[in-house]
Amino acid sequence: MEKQHSWPLWEIFIRSKQGLDHKHVGSLHAADAAMAIENARDVYTRRMEGVSIWVVESKYIHASNPDDAAAFYDPANDKVYRHPTFYDLPDELKHM
């Protein structure tokens, strides 16, 4: 039975007309990359959401472990000097 439902899972990234970068929109099942792109077209771009599609087989995505969150991210909290907010910017400089 396992074999019947063994199409791999794919993560779908879509670039919308407005955005410059591809954004993760969800995942779906497909037998191969070509089918994954077509499925993504049918499932995720029906309402004109996108102009470009990327697909990556989910098994190739490596994720950080939520249990590591404290060690990973908390130390940044008290290090405001890492933000470039301590410089006096000349008035002529805009858009910073």
Added chain:
Amino acid sequence: MKARHLINYTLHLADNALVLGHRNSEWTGHGPILEQDIALSNIALDLIGQARYLYQYAARLMNAAGDAKSPVTEDQLAYLRDSWDFRNCLLVEQANGDWGTTIVRQFLFSAWQYYFYRELRGSRDGELSAIAEKSLKEVTYHLRWSGEWVIRLGDGTEESHARMEKALDQLWMYTGELFLPADYEQWLVPAGIAVDLAQVQPLWAARVQEVLKEATLTVPTAMAQKGGKQGRHTEQLGYLLAEMQFLQRAYPGCEW
């Protein structure tokens, strides 16, 4: 006379799209996998959309010709005509069967529709030409999608290959009719309005053979069944219409 032929021609194209669209919609909720259920439902919606443009145009032509007592609407054309009034090809009314049969039916028809619409873009009838232009983009995808499935299943497992061969054998006899001009077409071709099917046939055959070869499937030879374009249908259409038209027949004018 020309107006009558143009009405019949437009209805023929509309009925092709509606009947296949309805057949495909029968898969909604029953597809082999969610993603493909959505894919085929999208194709169904594309086809029903094409049918609407064509029925709206046919209704305008009929109202202009003034042969109906009250104004004709697209809904009446879809829901209140009987099977002998429908002018769709026999291919599109054939039952869904298994997934492979549905795929073969879609592929054979999309290949025809693709080259047909390409020609129809050059029609002297501005309305038909515009509908062809818009529909061609949709059909390009239908042909790609169904062609890839033909290859996937034909060149797949022993089981899928056998089923595809069977589906091809079942449906092939309905492809000859796609290239037999009905009386209304014979009138409209010289006027530059209808597509000359003799132009479409070799393009269709080449594309179909190319895909079937890659799918390791044999091109069948079978006697051509015909009659759909003149309103003589297989028993399949009656069942389809009974289901599709039930609501409007039981509750005339019902809206929701």
